[in-house]
Amino acid sequence: MVPRPPLPSVRLISDCFIKPHRLPPQSNHPLHLPPWDLVMLPIHYIQRGLLFPLPPRRLDPGFDRPAFIHSFLDKLKRSLSSTLAHFYPLTGRLATLKRTEPPFYTVFVDCTNSLGARFIHASLDMTLADVLSPKYVPAVVGSFFDHDQAVNHDGHDQSLLSAQVTELADGLFIGLSMNHVVGDGSSFWHFFNSWSEIFQAQEKGTADVVQLSRPPILTRWFPENHPGPVSLPYTNDPSSFFAHPDAPELKERFFHFSTDAIAGLKGEANRQCGTTNISSFQSLTAHVWRCITRASRLPPDQISSCYMNANNRGRLEPPVPPEYYGNMVTPLRTAATVGELLDRGPGWAARQLHATVAEHNDAKLRKWNEEWIKNPHMYHLGRMFDPCNIMMWSSPRFNMYGNEFGLGKAVALRGGQGNKFDGKVSGYPGRDGGGSIDLEICLSPEKMAVLEDDAEFMTAVTVS
Template identity: 35%
Template sequence: MDSAMARVEVDGKCSIFPARPSLPQQCKLTYSDLQLLYVHYTQKCLFFSTPTSCTIQDFESMVERLKKSLSETLVYFYPLAGRLKTCDGEVYIDCNDSGAEFIEASAPDLCLAQVMGDSIPHQLFPFNGVFSINGHFLPLLVVQVTKLIDGIVLAFIINHSLADGSSNWHFINSWAQLCREPLSIPLFPLHTRCFTTTSPVKINLQHNNISKQRFDNFTPPPLSEKRFHFNEQIISLLKKEANEALKEKSIYISSFQALCAHIWQGITRARGLSPNEETRFCFSMNCRSKMVPPLPYSYFGNALQGVGASITTKELLSGSRASIALMLHRTIASHQDAQIRAELDKPPRFPDLKDFLSTNSIVVGSSHRFPIYNNDFGWGSPISVSSGWANKFDGKLTVYPGRDKSGSIDIEVCLLPQTMNALEFDTHFICPFND
């Protein structure tokens, strides 16, 4: 499906406010939040099938339920209804109930099968190309519900300086719960910004860094994206292979670490790098459980830090999958409370997406542990999940749990077209145990 040919019509927009006024307060952004001011708003969507008998009136009723329950959800997640503000170098969320944006749209010529492919129409997502810094004047949360011939697409666009993936799905799970059963949410969010040092973090934001351009004429980058499904059997074999090769039996390599080793080798082969070129594999690590004491799962904000391992192409491809999995395991295991707190004491660094274009890097985002398929808004569980073009570059991996909930993993892989073509024809990558 060529996204440029998709006809998605915006039928209406409105603001959604918390059902009850929030107490005026200011949530100061932490070091981890501030580093994401210059990346795009996050874009995720869920696909739902609807009966063929679903009428316009049925759809309108669903939309009203979404609006009403979103208003109730914003009572608990009130920062999402605010705006960013900067005063004396400190950036914070002004929880002023300015509201979230809700967009109703329709794609009268499209069905689910067309939009759930490897190239999702970017028109299903608003705020394409918009950076989080622009939350100073734009809504921090935007929702778009699009009616298709045989289903709906519910897109969530969230300012990345407010929340990471764990927080985003906590919000979405809570909203689904209130839409389905309007009582209360099972887990209240913690809005105290405690993933930080004791000293306030100040930055120098130049006035011209805050652009009011809406990027309405967004064009997706010249990249190829494809979703690869790894079933439970393949993942179990990769984990078994890695752990059986260990000499230190006190170490345990996880399924995901073993899978990442396989993917790193496959993409590096497809890139055709010279033997002495360095390649890097990076994780956006959720630090909640690694701190002492641990941050609660309910912490609403960004508790992410980047960790990674580097190696030459020759070393990577001549090594076994098990040895590469062990290197990734040690990289992750070594990043504990002391290292996390040391990172928090550093001045904020603002990454540029262009930094990744020539580094031979692979960067992993999202998680196979997120409760994505638990989001029943009252018309059944989603049949798939996807992301928009936000924060995409050559080597970006977006990870999801498999819909079958058996331990399978889906990974959206974003690469240069020639690299993707080579990867798709790499039989060792597609079938790692069919030598």
């Protein structure tokens, strides 16, 4: 057998650290973190990025590509520095304060002893087609992001934000890795959108100081009866809380669901339940939950769970504005036996998901915070690798394709290796909009093969 040639690898060209020209006075004080932030300490950074084609004229042999890239990187760094002035916690590092009396251990963001956010320039001898054409996401895509397999607790020593620009033969990939303790998916895309907004403004000749259309709200939300800081259940060796589990063997594939396909799933779910209340995403989630569970070939009496991340900003009373920068998400669990999930149909599954979401209210959120402060616990990657469950992450509501950086609309979105496990499903808006949705599904090779042969699942897939 002729050995396969080694896969191309990403080559580091340069890296540096970026800070704003001036940090606000409040950056001199510790930014204490509430439970919804601290619970994220053991999981991976958020890693998302956009793939842009280079305009045809910039592929012309006579075009001065090195000069273009140098100018483009300078503009990215300038706009990143300006954006960080609005999102100053991303310039910091995590720090732990230890005391001899309660609270014994508190983690906060320290912006006074930090180099800033990291900025990386890299290259890869591949084309856009090499990245997008394979059925499964190529492993090299993980190299488009910094902080590979780092957990959020590593933010004590590593940057809380890292931007990597990877040159391809005919395109560019802009990837962000953000510490999940500092913010959730809403916060991640708020920052990405703001960076693009400032880049575009500076391209038009606007001064470095740009007034954002949606300034972030950086003051952290704490329960009224416990304004912080919050004590953590450390011992002298916190390694058991922040272990780095081995990454499982997975196949990652994108499946596209058109507006019409999603409308069909929603219409059928509501028809089966005799209602109009079940949403498009709940209907799609029910469809995926049933099909992945069937592909898992579990016994009928096995309990299967579906987790959906709920944005709590509008559920608190009074509500927290959408611009709140931090973590405001809760994974909502809906459980059923495999038998009832598969036998009772997609409408029944969607109704269970809808009921779980409808019951998620201010009282439950405040109770969760009170109980967590009394008995802190963490989200652990190892506990997410349950082959009986699926978990829906991200949201197709986020503005992902509105980030252009003078390059036009991205051709695709990709994620890094962080927080990938068997049964992880990430929802993204379809590139063409209109309510279409792309799902990035991560499964064991055996389950993925069965899912791809599932007629019910693939009938709803428009393009994959």
